Amino acid sequence: MLKRERQAYILRQVNLHNKVLSNSLSTEMDVSEDTIRRDLHELSETGKLIKVHGGALSPSFNKIAFPLNNVYAQTNKRIIAQKAISLISDGMFVLTSGGTTIIELARALPQALSATFISGSIPAIVEYMNHPTIDVIVLGDKVSKVSKITIGADALSRIKNLKADICFLGINAIDLEHGITDNDWDVVQLKQQMIASSQKVVCLTISEKINSMQPIHVCAVNKIDILITELPADDPVMMPYVAAGITVL
Amino acid sequence: MLKRERQAYILRQVNLHNKVLSNSLSTEMDVSEDTIRRDLHELSETGKLIKVHGGALSPSFNKIAFPLNNVYAQTNKRIIAQKAISLISDGMFVLTSGGTTIIELARALPQALSATFISGSIPAIVEYMNHPTIDVIVLGDKVSKVSKITIGADALSRIKNLKADICFLGINAIDLEHGITDNDWDVVQLKQQMIASSQKVVCLTISEKINSMQPIHVCAVNKIDILITELPADDPVMMPYVAAGITVL
DNA sequence: AAAATAAATGCAGGTTTTTGCAATATTTAA
DNA sequence: TTAAATATTGCAAAAACCTGCATTTATTTT
Numbered sequence: 001m002l003k004r005e006r007q008a009y010i011l012r013q014v015n016l017h018n019k020v021l022s023n024s025l026s027t028e029m030d031v032s033e034d035t036i037r038r039d040l041h042e043l044s045e046t047g048k049l050i051k052v053h054g055g056a057l058s059p060s061f062n063k064i065a066f067p068l069n070n071v072y073a074q075t076n077k078r079i080i081a082q083k084a085i086s087l088i089s090d091g092m093f094v095l096t097s098g099g100t101t102i103i104e105l106a107r108a109l110p111q112a113l114s115a116t117f118i119s120g121s122i123p124a125i126v127e128y129m130n131h132p133t134i135d136v137i138v139l140g141d142k143v144s145k146v147s148k149i150t151i152g153a154d155a156l157s158r159i160k161n162l163k164a165d166i167c168f169l170g171i172n173a174i175d176l177e178h179g180i181t182d183n184d185w186d187v188v189q190l191k192q193q194m195i196a197s198s199q200k201v202v203c204l205t206i207s208e209k210i211n212s213m214q215p216i217h218v219c220a221v222n223k224i225d226i227l228i229t230e231l232p233a234d235d236p237v238m239m240p241y242v243a244a245g246i247t248v249l
Numbered sequence: 250m251l252k253r254e255r256q257a258y259i260l261r262q263v264n265l266h267n268k269v270l271s272n273s274l275s276t277e278m279d280v281s282e283d284t285i286r287r288d289l290h291e292l293s294e295t296g297k298l299i300k301v302h303g304g305a306l307s308p309s310f311n312k313i314a315f316p317l318n319n320v321y322a323q324t325n326k327r328i329i330a331q332k333a334i335s336l337i338s339d340g341m342f343v344l345t346s347g348g349t350t351i352i353e354l355a356r357a358l359p360q361a362l363s364a365t366f367i368s369g370s371i372p373a374i375v376e377y378m379n380h381p382t383i384d385v386i387v388l389g390d391k392v393s394k395v396s397k398i399t400i401g402a403d404a405l406s407r408i409k410n411l412k413a414d415i416c417f418l419g420i421n422a423i424d425l426e427h428g429i430t431d432n433d434w435d436v437v438q439l440k441q442q443m444i445a446s447s448q449k450v451v452c453l454t455i456s457e458k459i460n461s462m463q464p465i466h467v468c469a470v471n472k473i474d475i476l477i478t479e480l481p482a483d484d485p486v487m488m489p490y491v492a493a494g495i496t497v498l
Numbered sequence: 499a500a501a502a503t504a505a506a507t508g509c510a511g512g513t514t515t516t517t518g519c520a521a522t523a524t525t526t527a528a
Numbered sequence: 529t530t531a532a533a534t535a536t537t538g539c540a541a542a543a544a545c546c547t548g549c550a551t552t553t554a555t556t557t558t
Contacts, residue, residue, distance in 0.1 A: 003506070019251060022544075032508050037545070052253045053515065053544065061257070070264060070309060100267070100310060120387075122371070122378060129371060129392055138369075138399050140389020140407060143378055146268055146306060150387050158389060172266050183266060208265060215273070252516075271534080281518050286535070302525060303534065 001029055007039050014049045014058050021055040076206045076230035077101045081108040083228045083249045084168060084204055090114050092165040095194050096124055098149035098187070099170030101204045103127060109134065118164065120150035120190070144186060151186035159193040167198030169224075171205045173214040176240055179221045181214040188216045195223055202226040210237055221246060250278060256288050263298045263307050270304040320349045325455045325479035330354040332477045332498045333417060333453055339363050341414040344443050345373055347398035347436070348419025350453045352376060358383065367413065369399035369439070393435060400435035408442040416447030418473075420454045422463040425489055428470045430463035437465045444472055451475040459486055470495060 006029055013020045022040065026033045044051040050059055081104040088094060090113065096102050098121035106117075106127035117128045120139035128136040141155035169191055173181045180203065182188050195201050195218075207229040227241055228249045238248045255278055262269045271289065275282045293300040299308050320326065330353040337343060339362065345351050347370035355366075355376035366377045369388035377385040390404035418440055422430045429452065431437045444450050444467075456478040475496045480487060482497045491497050 019254065021251075033544080034509080034546090035507060038506085052251055054251050057251070057253060061253075064257075073264070120389075122374060122387075125371060125392065126375065129394060129397060136392040138371075138387060138389045138392055140369075140387040140399070140404070143374065143385040143387055145378060146301070148310070148378065150389070155389070183268060183270070214266070282534080283519080283536095284517060287517085 001031070003039070006031070006035075007043060010036075010039055010043065010056075011048055014056060018058040018061050019055060020049075023054075025055075073206060074104070077104040078108060079230040080204050080206070080228050081105040084202060085109060085113075086249075087166060087200075087202060087226070088113065088115055092116070093118065093162070095119070095159070095162075095164035095167040095198055097121065097167075097169045097191055097194060098124065098147050099172075101170040101206070102168060105168060105204070106131075118159075118162065120155050122148045122150075144184075147184060147187055149187065149190070151190060156189055156193050159190065159197050162197055164194075164198045166200045166202060167194045169194065169201065169203050171203045171209065171218070173209050173212040174203065174205060174221065174227070175211045175213055176221060176244060178213050178217065180218040180224070182216050182218055183214045185216060188218050191218050195219055200225045202228060204228050207231050207235075207237060210241075250280075252288070255280070255284075256292055259285075259288055259292065259305075260297055263305055264309075267307045267310045268304060272303075274304075320353070322455050322457070323349075323353070326350045326353040327357065328479040329453050329455070329477050330357040333451060334358060335498075336415060336449075336451060336475070337362065337364060341365070342367065342411070344368070344408070344411075344413035344416040344447055346370065346416075346418045346440055346443060347373065347396050348453075350419040350455070351417060354417060354453070355380075367408075367411065369404050371397045371399075393433075396433060396436055398436065398439070400439060405438055405442050408439065408446050411446055413443075413447045415449045415451060416443045417451050417453060418443065420452045420458065420467075422458050422461040423452065423454060423470065423476070424460045424462055425470060425493060427462050427466065429467040429473070431465050431467050432463045434465060437467050440467050444468055449474045451477060453477050456480045456484075456486060459490075 010020060010025060022033050022036045025036045040051045040056045043049050047059060049056045050062060077100060080101055084105050085108060092115045094115055094117045096117060096119045102121060103123050106124045109131055111132060114133040116135040116137060118137040118139065119125055122143065125136055125138055128134050139150050139155040139158050141150035141152040144151045171180050172183060201224045203224050210229060221244055224246060226247045226249060231238060233248045242248050259269060259274060271282050271285045274285045289300045289305045292298050296308060298305045299311055326349060329350055333354050334357055341364045343364055343366045345366060345368045351370060352372050355373045358380055360381065363382040365384040365386060367386040367388065368374055374385055374387055377383050388399050388404040388407050390399035390401035393400045420429050421432060450473045452473050459478060470493055473495060475498060476490055477498045487497045
């Protein structure tokens, strides 16, 4: 097998699978691993692939895996925030959880809106506070440094003692079988109580988290009224949720 | 699975869920927890995530700074903050009011300190939250947009139900005859309750406010234990307060 | 076509990287 | 406070890597 053929084969494999392993290439083409290494080294010098210990990766891999800024996800969250805002009207009592999507929602609230927002998420509270006409109620308790939200029995019982018109939850994972799931026990307690204390439950998530799962159960999908992602409502991904009776925006 | 792939997967999870656990990553990718720890360590060295006990956090979610520059008399307030810090030791329960002087105090806390801070001041809470070893208790209630602090019956009754080791009040006016005075009725309620719920009361103020007066009475000077300004304790301005039995720092 | 030259390959050796494990310390939670 | 989970450190084995060199293969020159 000629060197050129070999390298062409390697490139094909890299572009096909986004990665190649030195030792499997070696056996596939029946040359020594040294030769493969030399090939990979040459190809990496012209930028056709990225050499790593044990093999090589497609040049596009780095862009996908190590995004320079999270601007892509943020754009999607802004789209979600805009959809969510259409559900809020003057005079409403709005309960919100923590998470980056909720923060985008807080930032995108129209200046004219006058409603009451209740939350334990410190970053969200900071945003609400900067709004001219929104009343902010803080759920007090101990602050979790990880999630930047107040957690504990106090916060829980406060939520229990109120009835909000609508509740916005930034969720971590949802799938039809397991419902909404999360990875933080304390946060799950809060979300469950928020759901129980609200007339209407709206879940916000970027579509990447649709059909994924986390260790701790929050609630079944039938507990939620509206599901918002950056995708249009008729996207195939959302179809099963529409079929399950959820309003998808 | 190549090391780079593994790290890419970890980053994806962190950016998606804000938090990852070493042991779940370990089982998901079928490598030892040691390997995961080493990966997390490497990624944290280049700032791609923040390593914590048991896993890692997204860096973007963890840098919410409260934009508070252009503070009036900031240098003096920093001097005051430094003096105040000397009164705090490990394990203390510390109650703090609002105001820019208190925020300087919050910013100047030494990294090694591990105490519990209780406050309703949103900017102060943000600062406490960014400290690695301080526990933060939020006094929940409605937020006053003017003073950026929670006010109301809830906050009041919470304070009533606790006993702090020390209480730091940023004060607006003090003079020997009228004691401490302020201009916001709600804030005064809070300060009065904070004084009642603390073993030791420390008042912080820039010297400009010494011997000045505001419309609403908070308490008499004999209720406070320590008074801190940017001036040295033997400054003539402070003499009357020393004579009145107050410890001046 | 043969010889000379250049390039490619495999191998031996020694080096570095990666990984898992064990013993010990530290942190967290009950 | 103790018990459990998580970190740290040092170590060792395996895998991958690098270097120089001899051998083979391809290309160019005569």
